[in-house]
Amino acid sequence: MSSVVSPAVVLAHGGNRGRWIGRVVIYGLLLLFALFYLAPLFVMLVTSFKTMDEIQNGNMLALPQSPTFDPWLKAWGEACVGLTCAGIKGYFWNSIKMVVPAVAISTIFGALNGYVLTKWRFPGHTLVFGLMLFACFIPFQSVLLPMATILGALGRFGVTLQDATGFSFGFGNSTVNLVFVHVVYGLGFTTLFFRNYYEAFPTELVRAAQVDGASFFQIFRRIMLPNSLPIIVVTVIYQFTNIWNDFLFASAYAGTGDSMPMTVALNNVVNTSTGVVEYNVNMAAAMIAAVPTLIVYILAGRYFVRGLMAGAVKG
Amino acid sequence: MAFLEISGLKKRYGALDILKGIDLELEKGGFLVLVGPSGCGKSTLLNTIAGLEAISEGDIRVDGRSIAGLHPSKRDIAMVFQSYALYPNMTVAGNIAFGMEMRGVPAEERKKAIDEVAKVLQISHLLDRKPSQLSGGQRQRVAMGRALVRDPKLFLFDEPLSNLDAKLRVDMRTEIKRLHARMKTTIVYVTHDQIEAMTLATKIAVLKDGVLQQFGSPAEIYNNPANMFVADFMGSPAMNLLSGTIEKGNTGLSVSLARADGEPIRLPIAAGREQLEAHAGRAIVFGIRPEALTDPDGADRNAKTVAENDCLIEVVEPAGSDTFAVIKLGGKEVVARLRADARIQAGQHARLAFNLDKAVFFDPQSQMRIA
Numbered sequence: 001m002s003s004v005v006s007p008a009v010v011l012a013h014g015g016n017r018g019r020w021i022g023r024v025v026i027y028g029l030l031l032l033f034a035l036f037y038l039a040p041l042f043v044m045l046v047t048s049f050k051t052m053d054e055i056q057n058g059n060m061l062a063l064p065q066s067p068t069f070d071p072w073l074k075a076w077g078e079a080c081v082g083l084t085c086a087g088i089k090g091y092f093w094n095s096i097k098m099v100v101p102a103v104a105i106s107t108i109f110g111a112l113n114g115y116v117l118t119k120w121r122f123p124g125h126t127l128v129f130g131l132m133l134f135a136c137f138i139p140f141q142s143v144l145l146p147m148a149t150i151l152g153a154l155g156r157f158g159v160t161l162q163d164a165t166g167f168s169f170g171f172g173n174s175t176v177n178l179v180f181v182h183v184v185y186g187l188g189f190t191t192l193f194f195r196n197y198y199e200a201f202p203t204e205l206v207r208a209a210q211v212d213g214a215s216f217f218q219i220f221r222r223i224m225l226p227n228s229l230p231i232i233v234v235t236v237i238y239q240f241t242n243i244w245n246d247f248l249f250a251s252a253y254a255g256t257g258d259s260m261p262m263t264v265a266l267n268n269v270v271n272t273s274t275g276v277v278e279y280n281v282n283m284a285a286a287m288i289a290a291v292p293t294l295i296v297y298i299l300a301g302r303y304f305v306r307g308l309m310a311g312a313v314k315g
Numbered sequence: 316m317a318f319l320e321i322s323g324l325k326k327r328y329g330a331l332d333i334l335k336g337i338d339l340e341l342e343k344g345g346f347l348v349l350v351g352p353s354g355c356g357k358s359t360l361l362n363t364i365a366g367l368e369a370i371s372e373g374d375i376r377v378d379g380r381s382i383a384g385l386h387p388s389k390r391d392i393a394m395v396f397q398s399y400a401l402y403p404n405m406t407v408a409g410n411i412a413f414g415m416e417m418r419g420v421p422a423e424e425r426k427k428a429i430d431e432v433a434k435v436l437q438i439s440h441l442l443d444r445k446p447s448q449l450s451g452g453q454r455q456r457v458a459m460g461r462a463l464v465r466d467p468k469l470f471l472f473d474e475p476l477s478n479l480d481a482k483l484r485v486d487m488r489t490e491i492k493r494l495h496a497r498m499k500t501t502i503v504y505v506t507h508d509q510i511e512a513m514t515l516a517t518k519i520a521v522l523k524d525g526v527l528q529q530f531g532s533p534a535e536i537y538n539n540p541a542n543m544f545v546a547d548f549m550g551s552p553a554m555n556l557l558s559g560t561i562e563k564g565n566t567g568l569s570v571s572l573a574r575a576d577g578e579p580i581r582l583p584i585a586a587g588r589e590q591l592e593a594h595a596g597r598a599i600v601f602g603i604r605p606e607a608l609t610d611p612d613g614a615d616r617n618a619k620t621v622a623e624n625d626c627l628i629e630v631v632e633p634a635g636s637d638t639f640a641v642i643k644l645g646g647k648e649v650v651a652r653l654r655a656d657a658r659i660q661a662g663q664h665a666r667l668a669f670n671l672d673k674a675v676f677f678d679p680q681s682q683m684r685i686a
Contacts, residue, residue: 207367208400212414212461213388222413226404 048072048283055279071280075288079281081268088285090258091265095244096292098175098261102182103239109183110190110235115224117191118198119206120216129195135188140248143185151177151253174254178261181253182243190235197231198224233300241293262289318343318501319364319469324373326359326525333359335525336373341518343378344499350512351522352548357505358473360522364503365471366390377468388417393462394471397478399454401446401461408433408442411460432464435494452483459491463498472504476511488514509549513537521545540675543682546602552652554604557645558679563595570601570676572645576627580644585620585671588686599685600677601645605652607673613654614668622669626651631661642667 043060049067050058058065077087116122117129158171170176201224209219225232247263254260260268266289270282317340326334334356341347349357362368364375366387375383382390393414401410411432412425420428433439436456446454455475462470475491476484492515495502506512512519512533519536521528521544529541540546546554559572561584568584568591584591591599607615614621629648630641633655640651640659651667659665676685 202398202400204396204398204400205402207365207387208394208396208461209402209413210367211365211387211392211394213417214413215417218417223402223404227402 044283044286048280048287050280052276052278052280071278071284072288074278075269075281075285079269079278079285080272081265082272088262088265088269088288091260091262092288094175094254094259094265095262098178098182099240099243099292102179102186102243103236105179106183106186106190106239107232107235109187110192110194111225111228111232112220113187113191114194114196114198115220117195118201119203119219119224129191132188132191135185136192140185143181144248144252147181147249148252151181154180174257174259177253178249181249182239182246185249186239186242189238193231193235193238194228197228201227237296237300240296244293317341318345318378319347319503320374320376321360321364322374322376324360324363324375325371326356326363326368327371333525334363337520337522337527339520339527339530341501341503343501346495346502346504346515346517348512348516348519349503349505349522350507350509350519350548351528352507354524355522356525357507357522361471361473361503361505364469365392365394391468392471393465393467393469395458395462395473395475397474399446399458399478401454401457403446406443406445407438407449407457407460410446410457411442411464414461414465428464432460435463436460451479452487455479455487459494463494468501470500470502472502474505474507476506476508491515510551513549519549521548523548538673539684540602541684543600543602543677546675546677550604552605552639552650554602554675555608555644555647555649556600556602556677557647557649558598559601559645560598561591561594561596561676563592568592568595570599570674572601575643580624580626582622582624582669582671582674583620585674588676590686591676594676594685598679600679600682602675602677603649603669604673605639605650607670608649608651609668609670610653610657610659611666611668613657615670615672618670618672620671622671623666624669625664626667628659628661628663628665631659640665640667 046061046063047055048071049064049069050071051066051068054065075087076089076092078085079087081088081091113132117125154177155172158168158173161171162168205223205227206219209223214222245263246261247267250261251264251267255264266285269285319339319341321337321339324334324337325332337360339347349360351357359368363370366382366385366389370383373383374381377390377392402413405413408429411429415425415428429442430439433442436459438453438456438460441449441453441457446457449457455478458475472491476487479487488511494500495515504511504515516533518530519533520530521536523544529536529545531539536545536549540549540554543556547556557572559570562569562571562581566583568588569581570584571579571581573579611623626642626644628640628642632639632641636655638653638655638657638659640653640657642649642651653659677683678685
């Protein structure tokens, strides 16, 4: 026992000052990095509340002299994207319409995959999981062209459907296309998250439910999902952030027209110049684009730490 | 006809044989305990009865109907799991009612059934709580409630008491026994604890390495073990198994046990063990339970063949209700069980009575019972 304790004792006596210096260095560095990271955000926020005069004549880091909300209103309702000057609000909703279904579908399918891969094992399940993992390592760029081909084919199928039934069922719609792309691309990650979570999920619960007469989907809905809140939150945060912030797929498959998502629209706002570059409007638009991911973190983050499995099995 | 029949049951994982042909029968209302060391296949056997694992060969019949190919929910069974497996997102009432809910029992009936079972198990005040708010013993009761409420043909218990502390385990054991006596249910129960097996069972099946070693009533298993494994596994302290030699003299058969100090002990063999004659002059394993080796005053007065001998007491272990003494005989340490107030001391000689009616003999090679 004493041999285990002694190094700590030595440190407490001889290294008291050394530990203090260590602490100062650590916190100092952390503070420095935090400032470094927060500086751009600070500049954005401050600039978005300034008038153009103040931006052109004042210091970048200075607080606004007479804070104004106008740049935000302008970014939301009047800013020009290309030739239309109706603000970014339409594109904001485009993003919402794309993100919500894409996150929901990829999360549910990921949960189902994880459930099957751990609790309903079939011959070759490791191979299937390995292939799904592979999807996590494929770079975005390499998917672009094949995916464009597939989306083109789906679009033509939509036209055929339109001719035959008078309704395209969403095939060929660029928002639907983006949802499809993000679901497919996200499935590897969501499956990975849920499989690892369900790997540690007590199998006896599934067996008990089987003996109780619950079906495959009843077990999923009544036993698995209600006990998966922590991993659902993780998956939703991850997927939401990725899909909301995606620029490459968005610009490749919905880069023009009314259905472009927020990220592409923001890029176009900044690129559209009518004489003076309105930094304050651009900054406000960028802030608006960042708000949803922030909200998701704040709302869902607190569920991260809740250990909901406590008491499931022996205690 | 037996209520539960298991015939020629085999279970393989690839090339690995887990169960190597199990035959068992249990009457209606019986309590079958599957007992054996870890990895003997007892839990696998239970899971095959439950339908949670498919069988490779053989058949399982309940009430004359084969259930071998059926889904667990169609077998009319209820199971209590080792970890209790309570659904953490549901209340106690929800847990108990889940099986009925899945079977489409109306809410009204479910409520009545829950209340009834809760009263029997004394958990009425816990119905609105979540499993995480319960103690180990309460969770155990809820798990049993979930099984009882269904009123199935067969109850399966998978080491239900192994997660409880020692005192609670004894209480719950009594409770399970009381429930069984009251509700006349048919139970298959897995444990590695031979005391649980002895106290609860009407029939015990001892397994080892996927092979059924012996199947019989607790008394049969205890008094007439079929081989050395069963003799050693059942009973605490374990049966003394020592090497000896059968000798044939003028007065009949006797068994000779070597002693470190002095002459070997010669014990006469009780009548009715004539089959030992064939082993005269050969080495055998002599088995005697600690309670059949005691102080002369404490010896069984109804026993016909009792031999008394002086033995060197090496260790004395007073256990309150009894005093255990360790002696050296046949090259092994031998435990004798004496009355609590027996006056013996370590390092001294004392007279011990061997009850040879209760002695058993095994073949040292095959380890099987001879007589």
